Amino acid sequence: MHWRELLKGSELYYKEEKRDHFYDEYMKTKDWPAWDGPELPDSEVRLLFTFLNQWSTHYPSGPEAVIAFKEAYRIVFPKLQAIGHTKLEEADLTVSTSEQVKDIFEKVASCGARYEATGASKILHAIAPQFFVMWDANICSGYAVYGTAHEYAYKFLPRIQKQIHEAIRSYMADFAFGQKNAAKELCQKGGGKPLTKLVDEYNYAKFTLRLDELWDC
Numbered sequence: 001m002h003w004r005e006l007l008k009g010s011e012l013y014y015k016e017e018k019r020d021h022f023y024d025e026y027m028k029t030k031d032w033p034a035w036d037g038p039e040l041p042d043s044e045v046r047l048l049f050t051f052l053n054q055w056s057t058h059y060p061s062g063p064e065a066v067i068a069f070k071e072a073y074r075i076v077f078p079k080l081q082a083i084g085h086t087k088l089e090e091a092d093l094t095v096s097t098s099e100q101v102k103d104i105f106e107k108v109a110s111c112g113a114r115y116e117a118t119g120a121s122k123i124l125h126a127i128a129p130q131f132f133v134m135w136d137a138n139i140c141s142g143y144a145v146y147g148t149a150h151e152y153a154y155k156f157l158p159r160i161q162k163q164i165h166e167a168i169r170s171y172m173a174d175f176a177f178g179q180k181n182a183a184k185e186l187c188q189k190g191g192g193k194p195l196t197k198l199v200d201e202y203n204y205a206k207f208t209l210r211l212d213e214l215w216d217c
Contacts, residue, residue: 001163001202003171003186005214009202010190012211017204019055023197026051026126035127038077040070048126052119059119060112072111076104080127087130088157088196089164089183098153106149117147125196133160134200142207164195 014020026047034044049061049069059065079100091097109120117135124132135156137147143159145151171182183195190198206214 001166001170003167003174006163006167006186006198006202007189009205009214010193010198012213013201013205013209016209016211022051022054027129030126038074040073042066042070045069048123051126052122055122057116057119057122059116060114065112068111069108072107076107079104083128083131085128085130087183087194088133088161089168091131091161093158093161098157101157102149102153105152109149117152120149121152125200130194130196133157133196135203136208138208138210139203142203160196160199163199167195167199 030047031041031044034041045066046061049059049065052059053061082100083097105120105124108123109116112119117140118137121132121134121136125134133156135143135147135152140147140151140156143156145155145159167186168179168182171177171186172179175182175185177185186198187193187195202214205211
């Protein structure tokens with residue numbers, strides 16, 4: 001994808017999707033240091049669940065769901081730490097990394113009363129926004145993947161990474177920037193959001209909102 005298409009998708013997303021302020025509010029309100037250890041406070045989990053359901057995710061949010069999620073987080077925490085603050089555009093998506101992502105996704109998606117593929121992607125993005133990318137059923141179809149942990153790790157993230165790399169390379173070609181500066185400039189032009197969020201906005205506008213402007217070009 002050319003970088004202009006990426007930013008066009010983001011711009012159209014903000015014109016059409018009026019709920020995105022919930023994303024900004026959550027990211028500013030959450031207690032980031034509380035997520036740096038394996039034991040989460042209940043208040044942080046409830047805040048996360050509120051954010052999910054503001055997007056009509058219908059994620060279970062009762063006391064049992066809080067307990068189940070805290071246990072799942074405790075289990076996957078070491079693998080999340082291994083990913084750290086890696087940016088998706090800089091990640092080496094080896095089999096080892098993909099296996100870690102698959103295991104993390106599977107545990108988070110299956111810790112509740114039902115399998116939550118969309119909810120899991122939102123949760124993981126909220127935890128590590130530079131690496132994980134949100135999806136929904138329409139976006140899955142657009143990328144020819146199924147909503148499973150294996151598909152997320154082995155197909156979806158590599159295909160998203162390819163899209164981001166194409167956007168960065170096109171920006172480098174247009175402005176004679178190096179890779180890191182091109183990525184930084186793109187983020188700035190997109191309102192300071194990580195490229196993972198910008199590509200999600202593009203995906204949502206194209207595949208979920210099905211905006212003609214991103215198809216008829």
